[in-house]
Amino acid sequence: MTTDKDLREALADQITASGDLRTPMWRQAVLDIPRHEFLRDGFFRRTDEGGRTGWVPVRPEDPEWLRACYSDDSLVTQIAGTVVPTDMEGRIYRQPTSSSTLPSLVVRMLEELNVGNGMKVLEIGTGTGYSTALLCHRLEDGLVTSVEVDSDVSGRARVSLGHVGHLPDLIVGDGLKGHAAGAPYDRLIATCGVLNIPGEWIEQVKPGGQILATVGGWLYSSELARLTVREDGTAAGRLLGGAISFMLARPQTPPPLGVLPDMSEGEEREAAVAGDVLEDWTARFVAQLAAPGAQRFGLTGEEGTVDALLDVSGPSWAALRNDGGRWFVRQGGVERLWDRIEDHLIRWRKDGAPSLDRFLITAYPGGQTIAWPA
Known part of the structure; x- marks a missing residue:
């Protein structure tokens, strides 16, 4: 019989082979933190029957649940801002609003964060709490602060983290504002997409500290960026490449299109x-x-x-x-x-159509610039 420990080892081997898991400490975190404990309420499986995208709940009693928990896939955990798998039977046709990110991306970002012993980390977007638990395993609970805008999502993460023995500082609030009460931080990592790097993040990270976030926009192309905070209150770095995609932070989702203009004119x-x-x-x-x-x-x-x-x-x-x-x-x-x-x-x-991993980003209070090398 395949156990969750077997599945964790297989997952660690898979994301090691892909190059996303590179160091022994993060491998041990993947082996020791059971992802399924963060999916006890189930997840939603996508269906495209009838030409429409719908979502069907998959709960722990379902035979596919445990193995899916250890697949290298993102698993949707909330629909339409409130609906979770335990709320319903059948199919729902609404937009996902929270998920457990695919483990290879979680681990790649943690590797890219370059954390060291004793560093304080601010995580933006607690989600299920799985990435928070990995951070706690690598550091100490008291060094990890995680901000989540949705109180219900944060509450479920708190329970899951407790089940695996971790008690980081969980904050309910607007992650775009960071968490000034715990500043300064050595590292900031965002598990949601942003249109721009907020000035509050720069202010709350020490000079020489790093910010790791996915920047994108409403045409839904985005990339992971790593910036170093500078003494002058700005932060600069480059895009890391890899076609990274996250749900946008809720306050930055696009406005409704409204009544469309007459596009036969113009x-x-x-x-x-x-x-x-x-x-x-x-x-x-x-x-x-x-x-x-x-x-x-x-x-x-x-x-x-x-x-x-x-x-x-x-x-x-x-x-x-x-x-x-x-x-x-x-x-x-x-x-x-x-x-x-x-x-x-x-x-x-x-200019030679440079790839995104050559683009440079500079962020400052009130804005940012992203440019490619000429």
């Missing part, structure tokens, strides 16, 4: 950059730098299906269509979204 021209460039992760990240407020969606009209971009703050919009291999863009609103995106993409290509 001015049309042949596009200098084909619309399908947005299928490429790196190119989409570059486009996102040019139009950080833009959201992307498909739209079917008289001219067929178009790839549409809308910035509700303007509002400004662009609609791209493929006509026999030639791409055309129609734009309207206060700005020309695709003009800005094209300019960025053309400059990026002229």
Whole structure:
């Protein structure tokens, strides 16, 4: 009979082979911390029946539950901000709002955090508490503070952490504001995506300390960034690459699109950059730098299906269509979204289309810059 210990060893071997687990101390943490204890309320399995994405609860009595707990997969634990697997039977058609991140990514981030003995760590996004437990195993409970915006999620994590013998400082609050009462920290790690590095994080990490977070935007291309805090109150570093994706911090989720503009109006021209460039992760990240407020969606009209971009703050919009291999863009609103995106993409290509692990990031109170080397 396969035990959870066997499954932990298999998981450790798998993520060692992938290169994400690199050091003995983190391997021991993976072997000693039972992930299934953080999934006792179950998880949701995705289904796509009938062309719609739905979610079905999987609980501990289900034969697939334990083995799935030790798969290298993200497991959704909450839907629509409140619904957990124990709440329902059948299928739910809403958006996931909390999950247990795939272990290889959790461990990769912990390896990249470069923690040493005695360091104080602030974790943004407690989630199930599994990554918090790994941190406690490597350090000491009193050196780990974890902030979670959802009180119910935090409460379940507290129970799970207690079951495995760890009692870190768990805070319910807006993780984008950090936790000033426990500052200064040597390291800050975020297990949610952010649009920008908050100034509070920089203020609460010691000069020379590091921030590890996934930065992205509403076009849903994101990357892991590691920044070192400097004496002048800024932080700088680079993107680490790997097409990392997390749910955005709840206060930074995109606004509703509302009533769509009439995209048959506006001015049309042949596009200098084909619309399908947005299928490429790196190119989409570059486009996102040019139009950080833009959201992307498909739209079917008289001219067929178009790839549409809308910035509700303007509002400004662009609609791209493929006509026999030639791409055309129609734009309207206060700005020309695709003009800005094209300019960025053309400059990026002229500079050799560098990969994201060559991009540099500088954050400061009130903003940040991300640029590629020329």
